[in-house]
Amino acid sequence: MHGRPRKATKQEDPAAAAAKSARLRELQSQLLHFHHNRIYTKEAVSVSSKLLEINPEIYTGWNYRKLAFQHNLKEVSDTDTIKSAIEDELRMVEVALRRNPKSYGAWYHRKWVLGQKLVPANFDNEFRLLDMLLKADARNFHGWSYRRYIARLKDVSEEEELKFTMDMINTNFSNYSAWHNRSMLLSNLLRNKVKGFLERENILSDEFELVRQALFTDPSDQSGWFYHLWLLDQTSTPHKPHLVSSWPSDGCNINISSIFREKCERFPIVFCFNQQVDGVNLATVTVNSKAISSEHITWKPLSANNSRKSKVWGAFVEIFNEDFDNSQDLSVEISVNLCGSIVHLKFVVKLSCMDHQEKDGGGSEEPFLWDCLEKCQKLGEIPPNFVSYDWLGVRDESVGEDAKWHLDTLSAEIALFKEMLECEEDSKFVKLTLARLLSAHNSIKPGGDSYFEETLKLFDDLIKLDVPHNRYYRDERSLVLLDQLTSSKDSLVKYCSKCENPSFSYFNPQLCIHFSGLNLTRIGFVERLLWVQILDLSHNNLTSILGLEALQLLVGLNLSHNQITSFTSLEPIKYSKSLKVLDLSFNEIGSHPVDTTRYLCTSPLSHTYDATETINELARENIQIGDFWEAVLLFKSLQLVQLDMQGNPVANERFRVLVEKVNPCLRWLDGKSLK
Amino acid sequence: MEHLRLSGAYWGLTALDLMHKIGSVKPDDVVTWIMSCQDKDSGGFGGNVGHDPHLLYTLSAVQVLAILDRLDALDVEKVSDYVAGLQNEDGSFSGDIWGEVDTRFSYVAICCLSLLHRLRKINVEKAVDFIVSCKNLDGGFGCIPGGESHSGQIFCSVGALAITGSLHHIDRDLLGWWLCERQCKDGGLNGRPEKLTDVCYSWWVLTSLILIDRVHWIDKDKLSKFILNCQDLEKGGISDRPDNAVDVFHTFFGVAGLSLMEYPGLKTIDPAYALPVDVINRIFFQK
Numbered sequence: 001m002h003g004r005p006r007k008a009t010k011q012e013d014p015a016a017a018a019a020k021s022a023r024l025r026e027l028q029s030q031l032l033h034f035h036h037n038r039i040y041t042k043e044a045v046s047v048s049s050k051l052l053e054i055n056p057e058i059y060t061g062w063n064y065r066k067l068a069f070q071h072n073l074k075e076v077s078d079t080d081t082i083k084s085a086i087e088d089e090l091r092m093v094e095v096a097l098r099r100n101p102k103s104y105g106a107w108y109h110r111k112w113v114l115g116q117k118l119v120p121a122n123f124d125n126e127f128r129l130l131d132m133l134l135k136a137d138a139r140n141f142h143g144w145s146y147r148r149y150i151a152r153l154k155d156v157s158e159e160e161e162l163k164f165t166m167d168m169i170n171t172n173f174s175n176y177s178a179w180h181n182r183s184m185l186l187s188n189l190l191r192n193k194v195k196g197f198l199e200r201e202n203i204l205s206d207e208f209e210l211v212r213q214a215l216f217t218d219p220s221d222q223s224g225w226f227y228h229l230w231l232l233d234q235t236s237t238p239h240k241p242h243l244v245s246s247w248p249s250d251g252c253n254i255n256i257s258s259i260f261r262e263k264c265e266r267f268p269i270v271f272c273f274n275q276q277v278d279g280v281n282l283a284t285v286t287v288n289s290k291a292i293s294s295e296h297i298t299w300k301p302l303s304a305n306n307s308r309k310s311k312v313w314g315a316f317v318e319i320f321n322e323d324f325d326n327s328q329d330l331s332v333e334i335s336v337n338l339c340g341s342i343v344h345l346k347f348v349v350k351l352s353c354m355d356h357q358e359k360d361g362g363g364s365e366e367p368f369l370w371d372c373l374e375k376c377q378k379l380g381e382i383p384p385n386f387v388s389y390d391w392l393g394v395r396d397e398s399v400g401e402d403a404k405w406h407l408d409t410l411s412a413e414i415a416l417f418k419e420m421l422e423c424e425e426d427s428k429f430v431k432l433t434l435a436r437l438l439s440a441h442n443s444i445k446p447g448g449d450s451y452f453e454e455t456l457k458l459f460d461d462l463i464k465l466d467v468p469h470n471r472y473y474r475d476e477r478s479l480v481l482l483d484q485l486t487s488s489k490d491s492l493v494k495y496c497s498k499c500e501n502p503s504f505s506y507f508n509p510q511l512c513i514h515f516s517g518l519n520l521t522r523i524g525f526v527e528r529l530l531w532v533q534i535l536d537l538s539h540n541n542l543t544s545i546l547g548l549e550a551l552q553l554l555v556g557l558n559l560s561h562n563q564i565t566s567f568t569s570l571e572p573i574k575y576s577k578s579l580k581v582l583d584l585s586f587n588e589i590g591s592h593p594v595d596t597t598r599y600l601c602t603s604p605l606s607h608t609y610d611a612t613e614t615i616n617e618l619a620r621e622n623i624q625i626g627d628f629w630e631a632v633l634l635f636k637s638l639q640l641v642q643l644d645m646q647g648n649p650v651a652n653e654r655f656r657v658l659v660e661k662v663n664p665c666l667r668w669l670d671g672k673s674l675k
Numbered sequence: 676m677e678h679l680r681l682s683g684a685y686w687g688l689t690a691l692d693l694m695h696k697i698g699s700v701k702p703d704d705v706v707t708w709i710m711s712c713q714d715k716d717s718g719g720f721g722g723n724v725g726h727d728p729h730l731l732y733t734l735s736a737v738q739v740l741a742i743l744d745r746l747d748a749l750d751v752e753k754v755s756d757y758v759a760g761l762q763n764e765d766g767s768f769s770g771d772i773w774g775e776v777d778t779r780f781s782y783v784a785i786c787c788l789s790l791l792h793r794l795r796k797i798n799v800e801k802a803v804d805f806i807v808s809c810k811n812l813d814g815g816f817g818c819i820p821g822g823e824s825h826s827g828q829i830f831c832s833v834g835a836l837a838i839t840g841s842l843h844h845i846d847r848d849l850l851g852w853w854l855c856e857r858q859c860k861d862g863g864l865n866g867r868p869e870k871l872t873d874v875c876y877s878w879w880v881l882t883s884l885i886l887i888d889r890v891h892w893i894d895k896d897k898l899s900k901f902i903l904n905c906q907d908l909e910k911g912g913i914s915d916r917p918d919n920a921v922d923v924f925h926t927f928f929g930v931a932g933l934s935l936m937e938y939p940g941l942k943t944i945d946p947a948y949a950l951p952v953d954v955i956n957r958i959f960f961q962k
Binding site: 001002003004005006007025028032035036055057058059060062063066104108112139141144145148174176177180181183184187221222223226229230303305306307309467468469471472475543544569592593594596597598599600602604605606607608611615625629 | 676677678679721722725726727729771773774775777789794799811812813817818819821822823824825837838839840841842843844851852853855856858862867868869870873885886887888890891892893894897907914915916918919920921922924925934935936937943945946947952955956959960961
C-alpha cells in the first residue's frame with residue numbers, strides 16, 4: 001500500500017499478475033479449509049508457510065500456526081521435538097520479516113512462541129536477528145520494541161542497553177529511536193537511583209555535551225533537538241510543588257458590599273500552585289475565623305477538564321450572618337500544608353453596606369457598556385484590593401542549592417546557543433531552543449526587561465522565519481508578553497482601572513483589566529490576576545480562553561472582536577460562577593464546521609455529561625438539541641444577565657429564541673432589553 | 676489485501692459519505708455481507724468471510740453499520756461482550772484471543788463500545804491508566820509502554836482519551852509541538868521525526884492536533900495542496916505520495932484530512948470516532 005509507483009517501472013505481464021493472485025487465493029482458501037477443519041498435518045502447515053511467505057499480513061495464517069504448534073506439541077515431552085518445532089516457527093517469522101520487516105503479525109508470532117517458555121530462548125539468535133534488522137533500518141520501531149522485550153527476558157541491565165543506544169547514536173546521530181530509548185533508560189536509572197547514576201547533575205551535564213555534538217554536526221536534523229528539549233525539561237522543572245499565589249492574598253483587606261436586601265454570604269478562596277497537585281482538602285487546608293464554619297468547605301480543582309489534579313484550586317467560604325454584623329472586621333487565618341511545607345495566610349474581611357438599589361445591576365436602566373471603561377478612573381495609586389504577583393512559596397535550602405546548578409547549566413547553554421546563532425542565523429531550532437532556555441532561566445531568576453525584549457524579538461524572528469508554524473510562535477509570544485505586562489505593579493497598573501457603575505460584584509471597588517488590542521492568541525499567568533473582576537480582552541486574536549477558569553471573582557468578560565469559533569472553547573467560564581456580563585460579539589462562532597474543542601468540554605461525546613434530561617426537556621418545547629447542543633450546555637451552567645452575540649454567523653433569529661429560553665436570568669441581549 | 680476487506684469497506688464507505696455519495700450503495704447488500712464476516716461463536720468480526728475474529732474488524736463492522744444507520748442488525752450485547760472480554764488485567768486490550776497488546780486495540784475497543792453505548796462493560800479507569808503508561812517523554816505515545824512515539828499510535832491514544840473524557844493526561848503544548856513538527860517542507864505530514872511524508876498522516880496527525888486544539892500550529896493550506904497533489908487525476912483516488920499508486924486506504928485518509936480542514940463540499944468528520952459528525956450526533960444526541 002505504501003511506496004508503489006503509479007506507473008509501474010516495468011510492464012508486468014497481466015497474465016503473470018493474474019496467475020499470482022490466483023495462486024494467493026488458492027493458498028488462502030486451502031489455509032482456511034485446514035483451519036476450519038482443524039487439520040494440522042505437515043502438508044497443511046506447509047501451505048500456511050507458503051502463504052505467509054508471500055503475504056505475512058494474513059493474520060489468520062499466524063493464528064492457524066499457533067493452533068498447529070499447540071496441537072502438535074500436545075503431550076510431547078521430548079526436548080528435541082519441541083526445539084525443532086520452535087525453530088520451525090522462528091524460521092517462518094524470519095522469512096516473513098525479510099519480506100516485510102514491519103509485519104505486526106510476524107513480530108508477535110515470534111514473541112508468542114518465546115513467551116510459551118517451553119525451552120530456554122536462544123538469545124544469541126535473537127540478538128543476531130535484531131542486529132541484522134536494525135542495521136538495515138535503525139528506525140524500525142518493531143525491532144526496538146522486540147529488543148526491549150528480549151532484553152527484559154534475558155534480564156539485561158538497563159546500563160548495558162544504555163551502551164547499545166550509545167553505539168547506535170555514534171553510528172548515526174540521526175536516530176530518533178535510539179535517543180528515545182536512551183531518554184527512557186536514563187529516566188529509569190535516575191529515578192530508581194541505580195548505582196552509578198546517583199549524581200543526577202553530572203549525568204545530565206554529560207548528556208548535554210553528547211547532544212550538543214549531534215546538534216552542531218547537523219542542526220537541521222530533528223532527533224537531537226527533541227532530546228535537548230527533554231534535557232531542558234529535566235533542568236528547569238522544580239522538584240517540589242509549592243503555592244505561588246492566592247486570593248485573598250496574605251495581608252490584604254477585602255471589602256464586601258452588602259446590598260441592602262441581602263448580605264454577602266460567601267466568598268471564594270483560590271490557590272495557584274506551580275504545578276498540578278492533588279490532595280487539597282479539609283485535612284491539608286485549615287481555615288480559622290470567628291464567623292466561618294470550616295467543616296463545610298469543599299475544595300475543588302479549578303481545571304477545565306475531568307482531572308483530580310490541578311494547578312488551581314478553589315472553594316467557597318460561607319459567612320454566618322448571625323455571628324457577624326456590619327461593624328466588625330472579620331479576620332481569617334489559613335494554613336496550607338502540602339508537599340512538605342506549610343504556608344500561612346492572613347487577611348481581613350470588611351463588610352459594608354452600599355447604596356445600591358438591587359443586586360446584579362438590575363436596578364440600572366442601562367446595560368453594562370464596555371466603552372464606558374475608557375471613562376473609568378485610571379488607578380493613580382494602588383488600591384487595597386489590588387494585589388499582584390508575589391512569591392508565597394516556602395523556600396528551603398535544598399531548593400536553593402538545586403537552583404544554582406540549574407541556573408549555571410542554563411546560562412552555559414544560553415551562551416553556547418548565542419554563539420551557535422551567529423553561524424546558524426536561519427536555523428529555527430537554534431532560535432527556538434534559545435528562547436526556551438531564556439524562559440527557563442527567567443522562571444527561576446526573573447530577567448526583567450532585557451529578558452522580555454530579547455525573547456519577544458526571537459519569537460518575532462521565528463514568526464517570519466518559519467511561516468508554516470507561525471501560529472505556534474504567536475502563542476508562545478503571547479505568553480511572554482503577558483508575563484511582561486503582569487510582571488510588576490508598575491507595568492500592570494497601566495492596564496487597570498476602577499469601574500463602579502453598574503456594579504455586578506460584591507467586592508468593592510470593582511477592578512478592571514484592559515488587555516485589549518495586544519495581538520494576544522492565548523492567555524497565561526492568570527495566577528497574577530486572581531483579583532480581577534472585569535476583564536476586557538477585546539480586539540485580540542484569541543481562539544482559546546484556557547486559564548480563565550481560575551478567575552473566581554469575574555463578573556464581566558469582553559471577548560468581542562476575537563477568533564472564538566465555538567461555544568465549547570468557552571468551557572473555562574463555566575467555572576466563574578459570578579459571571580454576569582459576557583460580550584462575544586464579532587467572533588467566528590458558526591462559521592467553522594470543525595470544532596477543535598469538541599472533546600475538551602463536558603459533553604456526552606466524552607462521557608463527561610449525561611444530556612438525557614436536557615434533551616428531553618428541550619424536546620418537550622420542540623427544540624432539537626442536536627444543532628445547538630454546544631450553546632445549550634454552556635448557557636445552562638451560567639447565569640448571565642447580559643449577553644452580546646451579534647457579528648457571529650450563528651446568531652440568527654432561531655438561535656436568539658433558543659438563547660432566551662436557556663438563559664432565564666438574561667436581561668440584555670445584543671444591547672436590547674428583554675423584560 | 677483480502678484479509679482486511681472489512682476495513683476496506685469502512686474506508687470506502689466513509690469516504691463516499693464524506694463526499695455525499697453514500698446513496699450509490701445498496702445498504703441491505705452491505706449489511707448482509709458484513710454480517711457474514713461475523714464469527715458466530717465469539718461475536719467478533721473477521722477481516723473477510725471465514726477469517727478469524729479480531730478487534731480491528733469488529734470496529735470496522737460497527738462503524739459501517741453506524742454510517743448506514745443499521746446498528747439494529749447487531750446483537751449488541753454479544754458484540755460488546757466480545758470486545759469487553761479482550762480487556763486485560765492491566766487495562767490494556769488484546770487484539771484477539773492470541774494476546775497481542777497495542778494502544779491501537781485500546782482505541783478500537785473504546786471507540787466500538789462507545790458507539791454501542793456499552794462503555795460501562797470495561798474498566799475505563801484501568802484502560803486509561805494503560806494508555807497513559809504508554810506516554811513518552813516527548814509527549815507522544817507508542818504501541819506498548821516504552822514504545823517510540825508514532826503518529827498512528829498517538830491518534831489511537833488521543834482518540835481513546837478524548838472519548839473517555841481523559842484528555843487532561845496529555846501535555847497538549849508538548850505533544851502539540853511534536854505533532855506540528857511533522858509538517859515538512861513539501862507541506863505534507865510525516866509519522867515521526869526524519870521520516871517521509873505520507874497522506875495517511877494527514878488524518879492521524881491532523882486529527883490528533885484537532886482533538887487537543889493545536890491544529891492552528893500547522894499550515895493547513897500547504898497540507899491541503901499536498902493531499903490534492905497526491906490525487907491520480909486520470910483514474911481517480913489518492914496515493915501515499917505524489918505519483919505513487921492509489922488505494923482506498925489513502926483515498927479515505929486524504930478525504931478525511933481535507934474534511935478536517937473544511938474543504939468545501941465535504942461533510943464534516945468527527946475527529947475522535949472517524950465517522951461523519953451527523954452520524955455521531957445522531958448516536959449521542961437523539962432522544
